[in-house]
């Protein structure tokens with residue numbers, strides 16, 4: 367037996383640890399053929415982004431805002447975390463209307479949405495509040511004229527707390543007429559074609575079995591069927607690629 371080192375090495379995959387990613391991971395975790403070749407870890411998005419930049423993972427469901435920081439990148443799957451309508455879990459939360467906001471706290475777990483907020487503030491709302499990186503407890507400080515960008519499961523909770531909820535996917539769509547891609551499966555090196563094919567097929571399984579995914583992840587804060595079918599849009603389309611190109615262009619202005 368003279369298997370090449372590369373064939374023995376497992377592929378290190380980093381995935382987002384939020385509810386939005388459960389449908390994509392459902393089939394991945396159930397595929398024995400895939401799992402025997404995979405080291406899978408789940409973390410919040412800004413950590414996954416850093417790991418792909420540092421090379422501690424080979425492929426990750428990374429915030430697209432990290433793409434310009436990668437020496438080499440390949441979108442390796444037809445599945446992503448995107449939106450063609452309001453997304454529900456990426457919002458600017460506030461106690462006052464946007465025009466009265468003086469400071470915005472930015473989610474430390476995000477890379478795409480915090481930059482999306484900067485782009486929308488500058489070009490869409492034309493507002494220039496002070497921007498501050500949020501610490502672990504920053505949600506407690508979303509009060510008065512201090513607003514906050516929150517993503518993921520914590521945003522679904524924050525919807526019940528803040529009176530003003532600006533959905534950043536909805537705002538992006540009205541601003542550009544294009545859908546948004548928050549995160550995509552991106553590799554920092556070429557990966558074996560047969561592996562990627564299995565991986566892509568496995569991503570589809572949970573989307574075809576949403577009731578099983580929901581049963582496995584009981585959640586009473588927000589209706590997950592609505593979230594998975596009306597809010598998050600999982601398919602990489604030509605329009606989403608156009609949205610991504612527009613986002614990467616505007617990213618240079620903030």
Ligand SMILES: C=C(O[C@@H]1C=C(C(=O)O)C=C[C@H]1O)C(=O)O
Nearest residue numbers: 411429455476477478479518548
């Ligand atoms: C829609 C979402 O998309 C996410 C937003 C990300 C970001 O802002 O960097 C990264 C990954 C996605 O999980 C969400 O988390 O609610």
